[in-house]
Amino acid sequence: MMEDTPSPIDRHITGLTGKARPRICYLATPSGDLPAHLDKFHAAYGDLGCETSHLAFFRQPDARSILVSDFRARLLEQDAIFVGGGNTKSALAVWREWGLDTVLKEAWGSGVLLAGMSAGAMCWFEAGLTDSFWGSAYRPLDCLGLLPGGCAVHYSSDSKRRETLHAAQQTRSIPSSIAIDDFAAVMYVGTSINTVVSWRTGSTAYQTYCKGGTVIETALSAKQISV
The missing domain is CATH 3.40.50.880 (Class I glutamine amidotransferase (GATase) domain)
Known part of the structure; x- marks a missing residue:
């Protein structure tokens, strides 16, 4: 799209x-x-x-x-x-x-x-980090809750998304999350991550969570796919 x-x-x-x-x-x-x-x-x-x-x-x-x-x-x-x-x-x-x-x-x-x-x-997640309120900032939003935790999208294309997600996790307003770059996707089987795929070099997904007031962000290994 x-x-x-x-x-x-x-x-x-x-x-x-x-x-x-x-x-x-x-x-x-x-x-x-x-x-x-x-x-x-x-x-x-x-x-x-x-x-x-x-x-x-x-x-x-x-x-x-x-x-x-x-x-x-x-x-x-x-x-x-x-x-x-x-x-x-x-x-x-x-x-x-x-x-x-x-x-x-x-x-x-x-x-x-x-x-x-x-x-x-x-x-699909418990919460999403969204600009759906049409303001200048991204805000947490309660979602369908089929998958555990939160989700952020277009992650590496806009530095404000990373900053806002980390700040929201530090205040406990959004749970541990999966953050997804453009040109990457995450597949879940049940409620567990099965595979991360990417179709552009450098694009992937990240797991983020807050521990002791510090946000830990881990890049996940992505399998490259092509047409």
Whole structure:
């Protein structure tokens, strides 16, 4: 969604399903179901041989849509669900209003692969470090809680994210966290980290926690993937 050429992570996600033609549904709620994002998703994953669909709360349904009236059954049929970027706080509010948060937990428990970038990465954790309040600073936000701890994204591309995360951990306003660079991704099996992958030299993820008032940050080893 942020790259001008096909991203290796899309092929990697498709491969993780283990299906020749996986069913994958896109949730663009964080962007207000921006049509350009919907089109980019269908083009990218359609080119990878996926059976694509999307669930939109802010747009009229089209031939590619899962209907809001039937989203539980349809989401539980998916091999993967991918959440896009945007405003994490607003997306969580919409999901909780419609009961989608409960369905996502049910999908996770039944083995559906859950994935996403930016807001779509943070949403799965207990907390995320976000700019969703539209202020100048990043703030902790309670998220879905499927994965333990906190999450920060776009980590090395903006020094304020590292500074804010460390400060929040020192005040105990966000728990031990995973911080993810652009062009890197973290795969969890259950609630444990399984693999970190990267498709740009130097990009990785970090585990951060506070001990005795000092934040400890450890870079994780990343496996390189390519198109």
